[in-house]
Amino acid sequence: MCGIVGYVGTRDGVPIVLEGLQRLEYRGYDSAGIAVASKSGLKVHKAKGRIRDLQSTLPKRIKGTPTIGHTRWATHGAPTDENAHPHVDFSGRFAVVHNGIIENAPHIKDRLVADGIELASETDTELVAHLIGQAAVDHEDPVAAVRAALRRVEGAYGLAVLDAQHPDRIIVARLGSPIVLGLGDREMYIASDVGAIVRHTKQVVHLEDGEIALLEPDGFTTSTLDARPVQKVSERVDFDADDYDLGQYEHFLRKEIGEQPEAVERTLSGRIDERFSTVKLGGLNLEPHDLRAIKRVHILGCGSAYYSGEVGAHLIESLARIPASAEPASEYRYRNPVIDPNGLYIAVSQSGETADTLAAVEELTRKGARVLGVINQVGSAIARANNGGIYIHAGPEVSVASSKSFTSTCVAFAMLAVHLGRIRDLSPADGDRMITALRELPAKIAAVLEQEEAIEEAAKWLAGFDNAMFIGRVRGYPIAREGAQKIKEVAYMHAEAYQAAELKHGPLALICPEMPVVAVVPDDELGEKQRSTLHEIKARGGPILAISHEKLPEELAERTIVVPRTEPELDPILLNIPLQLLAYHAALALDRDIDKPRNLAKSVTVE
Secondary structure, three states, X not given: OOEEEEEEOOOOHHHHHHHHHHHOHHHOOOEEEEEEEEOOEEEEEEEEOOHHHHHHOOXXXXXXXXXXXXXXXXXXXXXXXXXXXXEEOOOOOEEEEXXXXXXXXXXXXXHHHHOOOOOOOOOOHHHHHHHHHHHHOOOOOHHHHHHHHHOOOOEOEEEEEEEOOOOOOEEEEEEEOOOEEEEOOOOEEEEOOHHHOOOOOOEEEEOOOOEEEEEEOOEEEEEEOOOOEEOOOOEEOOOOHHHHOOOOOOOHHHHHHHOHHHHHHHHHOOOEEOOOOEEOOHHHOOOHHHHHOOOEEEEEEOOHHHHHXXXXXXXXHHHHOOOEEEEEHHHHOOOOOOOOOOEEEEEEEOOOOOHHHHHHHHHHHHOOOEEEEEEOOOOOHHHHHOOEEEEOOOOOOOOOOOOHHHHHHHHHHHHHHHHHHHHOOOOHHHHHHHHHHHXXXXXXXXXXXXXXXXXXXXXXXXXXXXXXXEEEOOOHHHHHHHHXXXXXXXXXXXXXXXXXXXXXXOHHXXXXXXXXXXXXXXXXXXXXHHHHHHHHHHHOOOOEEEEEOOOOOOOOOOEEEEOXXXXXXXXXXXXXXXXXXXXXXXXXXXXXXXXXXXOOOOOOOOO
């Protein structure tokens, strides 16, 4: 949640920070602010709304370096000018921007008020600024003051601090919320996401939890909360600033849906092993005898990552014949689970920073579990916390709603299932069958995208209703869930997903002419049972939009979107593509803010 950008160097940092904030606006967009430290003191400007609202009201006097900025997704306090970051301490010396949540904020607030400090906002971040101000009374070194303040804090933070008495440096710290340092030529950058600074540098350093960094134009030093020095090694970013540009598209969601053929090509690239009818996944860091010893696979994720995990569980059971299940990481971390000594645990996250998933990984690791990651963001917290895993290489995903990362994650699970299966009992013939189907996926995804005009027409029809029901069976059910989520996320339509076989056990009561049903009905072994369900819906006046391998007769569905056939195990991947376009065009018809849905942000780094 939220976005942080900072700059210290020889140039005016304000335009650099504002540009970076625009690139991070998908992480939070209800208010924004910027601060500059100079010999004359701090200059701060904040505004409710988007980055454009901040820019339109920015005084000309605010310029210089060092500079920090923030775009907010509200947690403590409503979106207002007063609650926007940066926040300044009682002395006017320190300015702070912060991502995360301070869990002991009520206790800190009571102590500060008792000390006679007047609060100007409802936020927990302002409390951190005052703690730093108090600590500076006893610590001449501002880094020591930040350390002392953070030792009084419980919760998660990624923060940046300006000190008016030292207008040539930025202090940053991390615990549970990402902070990246960017290295330039006599200039340094900070960001909560590397996409904000990739236009200026490709050499970055990731802070680990419990680390603090002091940035000056000539470089940086890092240490821990207890002042132990830490040596850091920079990494090179493998994507470009153009990846964050809209290009010919009106929305990032549509751009990223259209990028899926190329994204899947990248996910597959270099991993197909024709000789042994399998795939190569060296990043697992597990030998064949380790993989053969696995008795069960447990997949954890949140939102779309969880639904892709459900797809993955079906793939692993079908191809590797290992019991597998998926579960929301947000629930798993709190139910004191029994760790399976013969199990393999897989954490799924596009950003690699999802707070609930990271917490689950840390708990699993503490208890000795084998944990792998299926991650898009190289070098992210979850990727570093795991024993190994699969990078999906989908490329930067800016729209809040997941599209290409969901598809590439499903492809990664298909590769893992083939890999596990060939080590166990999957025949070379079946291995070849799956490899051929995987290679054909990019072209078949492109073929679905070519049907956009028909899907747009169906979306406009669907947008005329207030509610919708999505149904599917077995492999199709996770796709129904993901389709319902997309409609909720970007079109703000109420939508629910059910197993098709469960309709008669309750949800059938909702069926009426005002309740459209989007049915995921591949032509598979359950085809006849699916048709029986459609007959039940039609008998009760329910309008149906079917996603299928062939056009269904009108007595079964008013509309059908036809998807190319592939191997049954991979059907979910292709069946999902029309649902992405359906949600996009429904949102377009309803004039929604497609890339920045209300109340949502891209990287959920708080509970």
